[in-house]
Amino acid sequence: MLEQYNCLIAQSGGPTAAINASLAGIISRALYYHTNGAKINRIYGSLHGIQGVLSETLIDLTDIFLSEPEKIETLKYSPSMYLGSCRYKLPDYTTESSDYTEICNILQKYQIKYFFYIGGNDSMDTVAKLSGYIKHICMDVKVIGIPKTIDNDLACTDHTPGFGSAAKYIATSLLEIAHDTSIYDLKSVVIAEIMGRNAGWLTAASALARNSYNTAPHLIYLPECPFSEQDFLSEVSKQLEQRNHVIIAVSEGIKDNNGNYISAKGSKKDKFGHVMLCGTGRVLEELVSEHFSCKVRSIELNVLQRSASHIASLTDINESFILGEQGVEQAISGKSGVMITSIRTSNFPYRIEYSVSSIDTIANLEKKVPRKWIHENGTDITEEFLEYLRPLILGEVPLHYKDGLPMYLSLKHI
Amino acid sequence: MLEQYNCLIAQSGGPTAAINASLAGIISRALYYHTNGAKINRIYGSLHGIQGVLSETLIDLTDIFLSEPEKIETLKYSPSMYLGSCRYKLPDYTTESSDYTEICNILQKYQIKYFFYIGGNDSMDTVAKLSGYIKHICMDVKVIGIPKTIDNDLACTDHTPGFGSAAKYIATSLLEIAHDTSIYDLKSVVIAEIMGRNAGWLTAASALARNSYNTAPHLIYLPECPFSEQDFLSEVSKQLEQRNHVIIAVSEGIKDNNGNYISAKGSKKDKFGHVMLCGTGRVLEELVSEHFSCKVRSIELNVLQRSASHIASLTDINESFILGEQGVEQAISGKSGVMITSIRTSNFPYRIEYSVSSIDTIANLEKKVPRKWIHENGTDITEEFLEYLRPLILGEVPLHYKDGLPMYLSLKHI
Numbered sequence: 059m060l061e062q063y064n065c066l067i068a069q070s071g072g073p074t075a076a077i078n079a080s081l082a083g084i085i086s087r088a089l090y091y092h093t094n095g096a097k098i099n100r101i102y103g104s105l106h107g108i109q110g111v112l113s114e115t116l117i118d119l120t121d122i123f124l125s126e127p128e129k130i131e132t133l134k135y136s137p138s139m140y141l142g143s144c145r146y147k148l149p150d151y152t153t154e155s156s157d158y159t160e161i162c163n164i165l166q167k168y169q170i171k172y173f174f175y176i177g178g179n180d181s182m183d184t185v186a187k188l189s190g191y192i193k194h195i196c197m198d199v200k201v202i203g204i205p206k207t208i209d210n211d212l213a214c215t216d217h218t219p220g221f222g223s224a225a226k227y228i229a230t231s232l233l234e235i236a237h238d239t240s241i242y243d244l245k246s247v248v249i250a251e252i253m254g255r256n257a258g259w260l261t262a263a264s265a266l267a268r269n270s271y272n273t274a275p276h277l278i279y280l281p282e283c284p285f286s287e288q289d290f291l292s293e294v295s296k297q298l299e300q301r302n303h304v305i306i307a308v309s310e311g312i313k314d315n316n317g318n319y320i321s322a323k324g325s326k327k328d329k330f331g332h333v334m335l336c337g338t339g340r341v342l343e344e345l346v347s348e349h350f351s352c353k354v355r356s357i358e359l360n361v362l363q364r365s366a367s368h369i370a371s372l373t374d375i376n377e378s379f380i381l382g383e384q385g386v387e388q389a390i391s392g393k394s395g396v397m398i399t400s401i402r403t404s405n406f407p408y409r410i411e412y413s414v415s416s417i418d419t420i421a422n423l424e425k426k427v428p429r430k431w432i433h434e435n436g437t438d439i440t441e442e443f444l445e446y447l448r449p450l451i452l453g454e455v456p457l458h459y460k461d462g463l464p465m466y467l468s469l470k471h472i
Numbered sequence: 473m474l475e476q477y478n479c480l481i482a483q484s485g486g487p488t489a490a491i492n493a494s495l496a497g498i499i500s501r502a503l504y505y506h507t508n509g510a511k512i513n514r515i516y517g518s519l520h521g522i523q524g525v526l527s528e529t530l531i532d533l534t535d536i537f538l539s540e541p542e543k544i545e546t547l548k549y550s551p552s553m554y555l556g557s558c559r560y561k562l563p564d565y566t567t568e569s570s571d572y573t574e575i576c577n578i579l580q581k582y583q584i585k586y587f588f589y590i591g592g593n594d595s596m597d598t599v600a601k602l603s604g605y606i607k608h609i610c611m612d613v614k615v616i617g618i619p620k621t622i623d624n625d626l627a628c629t630d631h632t633p634g635f636g637s638a639a640k641y642i643a644t645s646l647l648e649i650a651h652d653t654s655i656y657d658l659k660s661v662v663i664a665e666i667m668g669r670n671a672g673w674l675t676a677a678s679a680l681a682r683n684s685y686n687t688a689p690h691l692i693y694l695p696e697c698p699f700s701e702q703d704f705l706s707e708v709s710k711q712l713e714q715r716n717h718v719i720i721a722v723s724e725g726i727k728d729n730n731g732n733y734i735s736a737k738g739s740k741k742d743k744f745g746h747v748m749l750c751g752t753g754r755v756l757e758e759l760v761s762e763h764f765s766c767k768v769r770s771i772e773l774n775v776l777q778r779s780a781s782h783i784a785s786l787t788d789i790n791e792s793f794i795l796g797e798q799g800v801e802q803a804i805s806g807k808s809g810v811m812i813t814s815i816r817t818s819n820f821p822y823r824i825e826y827s828v829s830s831i832d833t834i835a836n837l838e839k840k841v842p843r844k845w846i847h848e849n850g851t852d853i854t855e856e857f858l859e860y861l862r863p864l865i866l867g868e869v870p871l872h873y874k875d876g877l878p879m880y881l882s883l884k885h886i
Contacts, residue, residue, distance in 0.1 A: 073652045106657045138651035145656070226876055230782055233877060237552035238487050238779040240886045242559070243520045269874075271882040303886060360771045365652040368644055368783055371876065451876035460683075462640055462785065462865035463647060468685040472654045472717065 063171030064100040070107035070177035073138035074220025075370040076378035077206045082134040083382020107144035136466035137367035151191045158191045172200050172389040178207030186421035189395035200389040203397035208364045210259035213423040214415035215399040222374030222450035225263035227366045232267035236274040239303045245352035247304045251339030254309040257426045262439045264307035274305035281311035282427050283436035310338045368464045372453025384412045408449035477585030478514040484521035484591035487552035488634025489784040490792035491620045496548040497796020521558035550880035551781035565605045572605045586803040592621030600835035603809035614803040617811035622778045624673035627837040628829035629813040636788030636864035639677035641780045646681035650688040653717045659766035661718045665753030668723040671840045676853045678721035688719035695725040696841050697850035724752045782878045786867025798826045822863035
């Protein structure tokens with residue numbers, strides 16, 4: 059009789075339009091091994107990330123997706139996290155090991171051989187710590203990290219799942235905002251506030267809105283460059299001399315020369331110690347109002363930039379699915395304590411290969427926009443950066459609609 | 473030799489995803505008469521509504537669309553106003569007639585026989601006054617109003633072009649917000665602020681987000697019912713007892729028992745004397761924060777709800793196109809001082825017929841949500857209202873994409 063193993067999947071961190079595509083990829087590949095060769099027996103999902111393991115709220119996904127395989131396709135195109143999420147930070151196991159003991163008891167109880175954790179920076183911290191502990195106690199569980207974050211700030215990978223879809227939403231919205239703004243024969247300034255705490259990848263993606271008739275956004279401010287109110291007002295003034303409608307893309311996380319957030323609410327912190335931002339666009343709106351007599355509006359591209367699956371990038375969704383499949387392959391081949399990575403081998407035509415990186419070289423690092431990809435005066439991005447961005451938003455998802463709305467998959471009743 | 477006439481088209485008021493579809497319908501039908509029988513010779517567009525007539529900034533659209541007919545299709549699916557807009561209120565011609573003299577001089581100079589004005593309440597005021605003056609001076613120009621407003625508040629028509637697309641964007645966004653919100657195992661309240669100064673049609677459309685797994689929005693507040701902070705807090709408290717995630721849809725224009733806007737910035741007024749709103753969601757967010765210890769977020773569905781053509785309703789776009797075509801037919805048949813209207817002759821199956829109403833019965837009136845379509849306690853809408861709404865968001869637009877972004881048409885460089 060062949061030896062049989064179970065696998066466990068969890069999702070963690072903030073939502074993206076692509077994190078369920080990676081889950082679908084894992085389930086799809088695990089079901090293949092379930093059906094052919096029995097290298098995987100049951101496929102468990104933990105509800106609310108690592109917290110679900112600690113509280114033993116696991117569900118058996120095997121039959122759900124085996125009996126209705128078309129659900130894998132619907133899951134692939136569904137926003138946010140099918141299994142729920144958490145923002146739970148594991149302690150250092152050398153000083154506080156009780157969480158680890160509990161997790162390993164559950165893994166043993168459910169005969170888990172492969173543990174897949176889909177998430178961003180903080181989730182890779184969980185993967186690093188847990189895989190370290192498991193190695194330390196010589197337990198035979200392979201722990202694999204699958205990247206995910208709209209922020210595109212994970213090290214060792216060309217780009218992150220979820221980023222391309224968020225970028226497509228942002229660029230499309232900026233283009234539609236440009237159409238909306240340009241109709242009146244009056245001077246106006248519109249400020250679009252885009253997510254990105256410390257890295258400006260998403261805000262830069264707004265430049266993809268430019269086409270044969272649209273030059274907006276006319277100014278782009280990333281957190282990588284210190285923000286000066288005086289320089290900002292001078293740039294806005296120059297722009298208003300050149301055109302009626304000035305459209306500005308600004309990252310929520312821009313800071314002044316002393317490293318203080320421009321945002322008015324820069325003092326609240328989340329569980330990971332990150333400063334929670336809100337209101338950068340509003341602050342700049344007030345600033346422009348005070349200095350110019352034109353119409354001013356700020357628009358916060360809120361949570362829809364991470365959840366608008368109806369305008370997801372097909373390239374992003376397909377790559378995220380493959381990253382999930384690759385996770386299963388790597389786990390079965392014996393890898394642990396690694397994250398699946400994407401390597402761009404060519405830009406014309408665009409080609410991606412998949413690999414792995416040791417989780418220790420990734421966890422808790424933030425990849426920022428290289429300074430050479432930002433114009434010297436800090437108000438625009440370079441052509442080289444645009445060439446990097448362009449392939450990531452290509453393709454539209456083949457969504458099904460019911461009663462005029464996209465058909466998504468949800469495990470829970472909302 | 474057949475007598476030849478020219479026509480003039482202008483757009484006015486706030487943007488919608490469907491106002492260019494009506495423009496495309498007018499151009500398409502006018503080109504038919506241009507080519508067959510020569511009842512229309514040149515097709516002019518006025519830039520920035522009635523202001524463009526006053527400033528004689530007219531462009532000849534005939535050859536632009538005759539030489540590239542596929543542009544009509546692209547225009548049909550493009551957001552905002554191809555010809556630009558204005559918010560110019562004509563004075564009463566009995567006391568101040570200089571604007572009217574100027575307009576009529578231009579109409580005469582360009583041999584305009586048919587004038588089509590696409591817009592909402594304020595634009596229909598322009599149609600009423602101008603057609604009244606033209607009748608008064610016995611000039612032979614047919615003035616036709618084509619309805620447009622995301623607000624759905626025009627009298628004498630079943631619904632307005634642009635409303636269905638905005639409703640589809642709002643319902644889709646609410647569904648995606650519900651997915652986004654529900655991932656954490658924590659209590660939370662999300663407040664989505666939706667456009668609608670005095671009528672709650674758009675906010676009500678958020679209820680279309682409900683499906684087999686989603687019951688959000690859990691509370692809906694329309695401007696038609698006076699808003700009580702105490703009742704609101706009591707309803708939120710009840711909801712938080714029943715579920716982890718409470719999602720609330722609120723109109724920007726809700727008012728207290730004394731008619732004062734809940735919005736913090738309720739004191740600025742626009743040119744038509746309308747109070748400009750901003751911040752209702754933020755006010756409620758603060759209120760919930762003060763009284764409950766859960767996570768709270770407010771989301772303003774900003775200008776994208778009127779400009780997101782990428783998720784427009786095909787039903788809305790097709791009907792808007794037909795309204796434009798009908799405008800041409802009615803003008804040629806000799807009608808003037810009328811607005812083209814939609815009459816719902818059946819709901820199962822959904823059927824619309826087109827007619828006209830005298831502009832005097834429409835201008836400056838606001839159609840509100842009937843009280844019988846709102847639950848007694850003012851926090852939800854009825855099934856009858858949902859039956860009215862459902863057909864309006866059906867169908868997806870066959871957009872073309874280039875470089876990952878929707879292909880739209882723009883006359884001006886932005």
